[in-house]
Amino acid sequence: MCVTCGCSSGSNSDTHHHGDHSHDHSHGNQKTIIDVEKDVLQQNNLLAERNRGYFYAKNIFALNLVSSPGSGKTSLLERTLTDLKGELEFAVIEGDQQTSNDADRIHATGTKVAQINTGKGCHLDSHMVLHAIEGMKLKDNSILFIENVGNLVCPAMFDLGEKERVVIISVTEGDDKPLKYPDMFHSSTLCVINKTDLLPYVPFDIEKVKANAKKVNHKLEIIEVSCTSGEGLQDWYGWLKSKMLVPETV
Ligand SMILES: Nc1nc2c(ncn2[C@@H]2O[C@H](COP(=O)(O)OP(=O)(O)O)[C@@H](O)[C@H]2O)c(=O)[nH]1
Ligand SMILES: [Mg+2]
Numbered sequence: 733m734c735v736t737c738g739c740s741s742g743s744n745s746d747t748h749h750h751g752d753h754s755h756d757h758s759h760g761n762q763k764t765i766i767d768v769e770k771d772v773l774q775q776n777n778l779l780a781e782r783n784r785g786y787f788y789a790k791n792i793f794a795l796n797l798v799s800s801p802g803s804g805k806t807s808l809l810e811r812t813l814t815d816l817k818g819e820l821e822f823a824v825i826e827g828d829q830q831t832s833n834d835a836d837r838i839h840a841t842g843t844k845v846a847q848i849n850t851g852k853g854c855h856l857d858s859h860m861v862l863h864a865i866e867g868m869k870l871k872d873n874s875i876l877f878i879e880n881v882g883n884l885v886c887p888a889m890f891d892l893g894e895k896e897r898v899v900i901i902s903v904t905e906g907d908d909k910p911l912k913y914p915d916m917f918h919s920s921t922l923c924v925i926n927k928t929d930l931l932p933y934v935p936f937d938i939e940k941v942k943a944n945a946k947k948v949n950h951k952l953e954i955i956e957v958s959c960t961s962g963e964g965l966q967d968w969y970g971w972l973k974s975k976m977l978v979p980e981t982v
Contacts, residue, residue: 782893823843825861828847855880927958
């Protein structure tokens with residue numbers, strides 16, 4: 733078990749090595765646990781900076797999409813890749829514990845995609861992303877979406893080298909999520925509230941979730957969308973394009 737996040741590091745990853753998760757598994761005392769956690773995150777952060785340097789050199793806008801399972805990360809990507817095809821150049825890294833289902837959905841849009849299966853691992857790390865991008869031949873001046881494993885806890889700790897972290901929450905999940913998972917909302921720059929078409933049917937107070945999100949991170953931008961009806965997607969596309977206009981900085 734990984735002392736940093738509780739996931740197993742003995743992954744059966746089929747597109748990467750989970751090797752930099754090597755650490756002491758002794759749980760003998762608190763000091764050991766703290767040292768090991770520091771070590772794992774330090775190693776992750778070093779490789780994240782390497783990824784960031786690569787993205788900077790190629791002017792690639794990298795986004796880390798995080799959410800609970802089923803909030804609509806892949807749906808948002810499907811809509812975006814289809815609607816903005818021809819306007820912007822995209823590539824996608826799909827992170828999941830098992831299956832290539834999401835990568836298949838992205839592939840169907842005609843977008844370059846790499847799948848990372850983390851096995852029992854509950855988050856992507858910067859080494860996995862490094863390994864994936866080595867084989868992707870990413871184009872200069874493009875957008876790279878990294879869909880993280882569905883989990884609002886552990887991915888918050890692992891910088892992948894992205895420029896922006898986007899947290900997606902759907903209206904079926906409850907409006908207290910930002911308070912329950914503050915690290916994720918605190919470390920994100922944009923919150924997409926998805927499935928607004930379902931608002932008439934669920935007890936979800938959209939103003940309350942926004943207030944809760946701002947309590948945790950007052951700078952957090954918020955966009956409401958429905959990937960099913962298409963409502964609000966223009967706001968998301970506008971945000972994406974506005975970020976593309978800003979030159980990458982390290
Ligand atoms: N009603 C509704 N369902 C949605 C919306 N977006 C996604 N879904 C559904 O939610 C489920 C999970 O979506 P998916 O994109 O796979 O979520 P992911 O696990 O975060 O990638 C699927 O059945 C989608 O069709 C939406 O805006 N409205
Ligand atoms: Mg998905």
